Amino acid sequence: MPAPAALRQRSRTLLVAASAPLALAALLADDVRVRHQLEAARKDPLTGLASRDALTNRINRLARSRRGQLHVLVADADGLKAVNDSLGHAAGDTLIAAIGHRLGTWAAARGGIAARLGGDELGATLLLPTTNTVREVVALRALLAQPVDHAGQTLRPAVSIGIARAADLPDAAGASRLLRGADMAMYRVKTGEQPCEYVATRQDAYAPTVHGRRPGRPGTHLATA
Incomplete structure (x- = not known):
């Protein structure tokens, strides 16, 4: 019969092995949640469209x-x-x-x-x-x-x-x-x-712009290349 110390060690090993998939699943869920939050933050709040x-x-x-x-x-x-x-x-x-x-x-x-x-x-x-x-x-x-x-x-x-x-x-x-x-x-x-x-x-x-903006926009007066 195994010694009590050996039994305790085996129990701890089994517990760690059993908990590893759960911990990995939690990490993956957190990663997905964070990515979804970042994606939502990059979208326009009024229209829901991309940036x-x-x-x-x-x-x-x-x-x-x-x-x-x-x-x-x-x-x-x-x-x-x-x-x-x-x-x-x-x-x-x-x-x-x-x-x-x-x-x-x-x-x-x-x-x-x-x-x-x-x-x-x-x-x-x-x-x-x-x-x-x-x-x-x-x-x-x-x-x-x-x-x-x-x-x-x-x-x-x-x-x-x-x-x-x-x-x-x-x-x-x-x-x-x-x-x-x-x-x-x-x-x-x-x-x-x-x-x-x-x-x-x-x-x-390839039309000229004013500071990168199309002529005709408010605040644009002089056309440059």
Whole structure:
């Protein structure tokens, strides 16, 4: 018969062996929880969309692996100031949240993600055959324009959309150029210079900026290369 000391040692060994999987499971659960918390912290609290950094990282990855189908989109809500002034900022927030949710769902169904770039401006990346570009933009405009309910009132969104295709630009063009092209295209549509089906050109993607911002934005006056 084993000595009492040996029995106690064997019991401790068995206890440690039994508890190891539980400890590992707890560590893994904590790691998953922390990663989920970090991911949530990086998302925009109003729309739940990804950050600008997440969008640019995705664009750059797709530019290397799926360049022929890569599209980048910038959308800007029209008339948001009038909504804020007449109905309050809560109504404006409801409008942005609804547009963001719709854009995020639409982009995810096309192999991409959406992000809030700031204020009422949103961005997205998606994968499409270039032959589908115009049809998809027209369908997206109709989707984003669907009425939104706020406190018993019906809000009617209007959104200007610009889109750029990686296939139309030099192979070296990455996220910054594609976003600039989509932003310029959106501005041309918003001002009525181009129709809503307009697709960014190389000239749009390489347009001069003022401190990295498109001419025509508030606070930009002089264009530089």
